[in-house]
Structures are given as structure tokens and as C-alpha cells.
């Protein structure tokens with residue numbers, strides 16, 4: 001299960017990503033927002049992060065206008081490693097080195113085709129483990 005959430009600034013891109021993932025056969029839960037009406041990104045970042053932390057979803061994708069606010073919100077939840085990615089290379093490293101269980105995107109800064117590539121890379125890259133395991137463990141006990 002992949003949990004998705006956005007504020008109004010990320011709404012449009014979230015819908016695109018949701019449709020794409022569903023078409024590819026992923027099970028997806030959309031935790032809102034459900035319209036482009038102005039809402040507060042901390043509410044949605046937290047909601048999605050809690051779903052992942054509770055293991056109701058394996059991974060989460062959060063989107064606000066820049067991706068910054070909603071990633072900050074998600075990272076306040078224990079056990080969450082949310083990576084704001086603006087390139088395919090960042091998405092690869094977020095999975096390989098940081099074992100990021102959440103991805104954040106900026107709906108107003110990252111266009112759809114690049115966002116799709118970022119999502120694909122993040123979902124399809126394995127955590128490397130090894131020396132990174134120790135570092136991720138240190139993150140998780142902060």
C-alpha cells in the first residue's frame with residue numbers, strides 16, 4: 001500500500017501520481033486533500049506519515065507547493081525518513097542510502113514527467129544496507 005497526501009499546492013500532481021500508480025497496479029490510499037481549496041500542509045504531512053509509521057502503508061508520498069513544508073511535517077513523526085527530491089538522482093540516493101520510507105515532491109516546482117521518473121526510481125531502488133544501515137538506525141532513534 002502506498003499512502004498519498006497533499007495540500008492544495010500539491011493536489012494536481014498528487015492526482016496525476018495516484019492515477020499513474022493505480023494504472024500500474026499499486027494499491028494506493030489517498031488521505032487528502034480532496035480539492036484545491038486552501039488547506040494547511042502540516043495536517044496532511046502528519047496524516048500520511050502516521051499511516052506509514054503505523055505500517056498501514058509501506059511507503060508514503062506527500063506533495064505541497066514546494067515539497068518543503070510537507071516534508072518537514074512528515075519528518076516530525078517518529079520512524080519517518082521523508083526525502084524531498086527534485087531529481088532522479090536524489091530519488092535513487094534517498095532509497096539506496098537513506099532507505100527513505102516517504103518521498104516529498106513540490107507540485108509547483110517539479111513538472112509531471114520528471115515527478116513520474118522520480119517516483120519510479122524511488123519505488124524501484126533497493127536500500128543498499130551495509131554502512132548505511134547503521135546511519136539509518138541512528139536516525140531512527142533520534
Ligand code: RB5
Pocket residue numbers: 007008009010041064065066067068069070
Ligand atoms: C501553500 O501556499 C504553500 O506554502 C505550500 O504548499 C508549501 O509550498 C509549503 O512549504
